Amino acid sequence: MPEGHSVHRIARQFRANFVGRTAAVSSPQGRFAVGAAELDGREITTSDAIGKHLLVGFDGPTLHVHLGIYGAWDFAGAISLDPTILAADGRMGQTGMRGAGTEGESEDSIHSIGAPRLTRLRAGEHETATAVTVFPPDPIGQVRVRILTDTAVADLRGPTVCEVLDDRQVEALAQRLGPDPEAPTESKRRAEERFVERASRSNQPIGQLLMDQSVVAGIGNVYRAELLFRAAIDPHRAGSQLTDDELRGLWRDWVKLLRIGVETGQMLTIDGLRGARRAAALANRADRHWVYKREGLPCRRCGTAIALETMQGRKLYWCPGCQL
């Protein structure tokens, strides 16, 4: 479900509603019973994301979570629905506040009504908020970890990684990850230099390098395809064959798209969509991107059929007409 932008939003949600509070930590599913016991009863002190990795500090030990392809967090209780945490484009109004006494509110009611008393928020690309009547609500599905405070609860399902790390291990993780412009420790200028340095001395194709989390942390299959199209760069060209300007251009476009993703909660990779086109893009994935999931369809820019191939076991979408 998530590329880097979603994980940063989840880290924000933990900062808003969990940091500074003491948590009861359990593993309703049982698979994380030992780890949960290590964290149980501690105060949550920090919440950060590096790339797609979430790091929640428990006053000593750190919970490390990677959602993989379909992991998800559910938040419930008196949780923040601040517009800087939730999307401000009206999605929430639709599914959202129904049942919370806001029927008939306009789409942007999220700004004016504030949080309902009790809310369940499903994080991810399609964030939805619904009212809950009981706190804490029963876990839904196979909940690996439940983090419960007096007022809020977070449930984790289906992660690829869920483990407790000490400071040394957190440091090792940060070391093996490439730069992330939204990570707290990252100097913006240094991040760009690290990316350019690393990519420019690799003979691997740039389409592969952008997915390599040690080259740049947080890019996934959608952003990879869209960034390369926007830059009109053939995914097969080696990093070492790209000019300095091309690499810096890719990095700066990533910084921009990531910021948009963190603020809106969606991967909007076509700039400047307004009105009906924007609504269509929000409704249909096929209308949202330049090349992602558009194989066989005519390129929006040149009309050439969008190509699909496998690169390192992942689907690569690109335009043979535009990307040279």
Add this chain to the structure above:
DNA sequence: AGTCTATGCTCAC
């Protein structure tokens, strides 16, 4: 109702 697929990574072989 059932089938397919997925924005990702880890581990076994």
Add this chain to the structure above:
DNA sequence: TGAGCCTAGACTA
């Protein structure tokens, strides 16, 4: 290289 994770939306019937 392929299975597992074991969710959930999109799609088919």
